Amino acid sequence: MEMITDPWFYAAAVPAVLLVGLSKGGFAGGLGILGVPMMALVISPLQAAGILLPILIVMDMVGVWAFRKSFHLRNLTIMVPAAAFGILVAALTASYVTDSFVRLLIGTIAVAFALDHWIGRRASADPKSVSRLKGTTWGAIGGFTSFVAHAGGPPFQIYMLPQKLDKRLYVGTSVMFFTAVNLIKVPPYALLGQFEIANLSTSLVLMPLAPLGMWMGIKALHLIPEGPFYRFAYMALFLVGAKLLWDGAQGILA
Numbered sequence: 001m002e003m004i005t006d007p008w009f010y011a012a013a014v015p016a017v018l019l020v021g022l023s024k025g026g027f028a029g030g031l032g033i034l035g036v037p038m039m040a041l042v043i044s045p046l047q048a049a050g051i052l053l054p055i056l057i058v059m060d061m062v063g064v065w066a067f068r069k070s071f072h073l074r075n076l077t078i079m080v081p082a083a084a085f086g087i088l089v090a091a092l093t094a095s096y097v098t099d100s101f102v103r104l105l106i107g108t109i110a111v112a113f114a115l116d117h118w119i120g121r122r123a124s125a126d127p128k129s130v131s132r133l134k135g136t137t138w139g140a141i142g143g144f145t146s147f148v149a150h151a152g153g154p155p156f157q158i159y160m161l162p163q164k165l166d167k168r169l170y171v172g173t174s175v176m177f178f179t180a181v182n183l184i185k186v187p188p189y190a191l192l193g194q195f196e197i198a199n200l201s202t203s204l205v206l207m208p209l210a211p212l213g214m215w216m217g218i219k220a221l222h223l224i225p226e227g228p229f230y231r232f233a234y235m236a237l238f239l240v241g242a243k244l245l246w247d248g249a250q251g252i253l254a
Contacts, residue, residue, distance in 0.1 A: 003201035004051075009042045017055055017206050021213015023153070024059045024178075025066075026171035026221035033153045033240050037103075037247060045099045049150055050194030053182060054203040056150065058210040060179035066218055067172030072165060074130050075173055079139030079159070080180045083152070086143025087181070091188035094148070100251025102148045103244040109141075110154035110241025114234050117161075127164035134159055146181050147188070151244070157237050171221060 004010075016038035023032025039048035090097070138159035146152030156174060165173070189195060224232070 002198040003205060004043070004198065006042065009039070012038050012041050013051075013202075013206055014209065017052075017209040018213040018216070020052070020056065021059055021210055021215075022217040022220065024056075024063055024175065025214045025217015025219075026167070026174075033149075033151050034243065036150050037243065045149060046194065047199060049148075050189060050196070050199045051203050051206070052150060053185060053189055053194070054200065055206055055210050056178075056182050057186075058207055059214050060175065060182055062211050062214045063175035064179055066214070067168070067175045070168045070172035071176045072130075072169055072173045075135060075160065075163075076176055076180075078130070078132055078135035079142070079156075079177055082136040082139030083143030083146070083177070083181050084184050086140035086145075087147045087184050087188065089140075090144045090147035091192075094188075094192060097148065098251070099149055100248045102145055102151065102248070104248025104252060106141075106145050106151050106154055107241045107244030107246075107248055109158065110237050111245060112241075113154070113158045114238035114241060117234055128162040130163070131159075142177075143181060143184075146178070147185055152178065152181060154237055154241060157233065161233060161237075167221065167224075 016035040019038070020032040020035040035052055036045055036048045039052065043051075138155045142152035142155035145155060156177060160170060160173065163170075
C-alpha cells in the first residue's frame with residue numbers, strides 16, 4: 001500500500017491531527033487551523049490539505065453525533081450557502097491564489113479582530129444579533145479560506161463569537177457548519193487530484209487519531225467555564241492569526 005513513510009512527517013502529523021481533534025471537540029479554539037501548517041513543515045500544503053480532509057470528515061461525523069441537539073439553525077442557513085459560494089470561487093481560482101496570500105489575508109483579519117475585541121472592550125458589550133449581511137460575508141470568506149488551507153475557523157469566529165452564545169451551542173454550530181463545508185469540498189478536491197492513493201492511505205493510517213482527539217476536546221469543553229472559554233477562544237484566534245501572518249509574509253517575501 002502506497003503511503004508516506006517519512007518518520008518526520010508523522011512527528012508533525014500526529015500532533016497536528018490531535019490538535020485539530022481537540023479544536024473540533026470544542027477545546028483550543030481556532031488552533032485546529034494549525035493542522036495544515038504543521039504538516040506542511042515536511043510536505044506541500046496542498047498535499048497536507050488532501051490528507052487531512054478525510055480525517056476532518058470523520059471528526060465531523062463524531063461531532064455531529066455529539067452536538068446533534070446543540071446548534072443555531074438560523075446562523076447555519078445563512079452561512080452554509082455563503083460558504084458554498086466561497087468554495088466555488090476558491091475552486092475556480094485555485095491555480096491563481098497562493099497559500100501565502102491566503103495566510104496573510106486571514107492572519108490580518110484574525111489579529112485585527114482579536115485586537116479590536118480587547119482594545120475596544122467588546123467583552124463588556126451586549127451580544128450581537130444574527131446578521132444576514134455579516135453571516136453571508138464571513139461565511140463566504142470562511143468557505144474560500146477553508147478550501148485553500150482548511151483555514152475557515154477565524155472567519156467563522158469573527159462572525160459567531162460576538163453573539164456570545166452558550167459555549168455548547170457555539171461549538172455545535174461550528175461542528176455543523178464545518179461538516180457541511182468539508183463535504184462540499186470533496187468533489188472539487190477530487191477533481192484537483194488531492195485524493196491520490198498515497199494520500200488516502202496516509203489518511204487511513206492517521207484516522208484512529210480523529211475520534212481520540214475529538215473525545216479529548218469534548219471532555220475538555222465540559223470542564224471549562226463560559227468566561228475562560230471565550231477568553232481562550234479570542235487568545236487562540238490572535239495566536240493563530242499571528243502565526244498565519246508570519247507564514248504568509250515569509251512566503252511572499254521569499
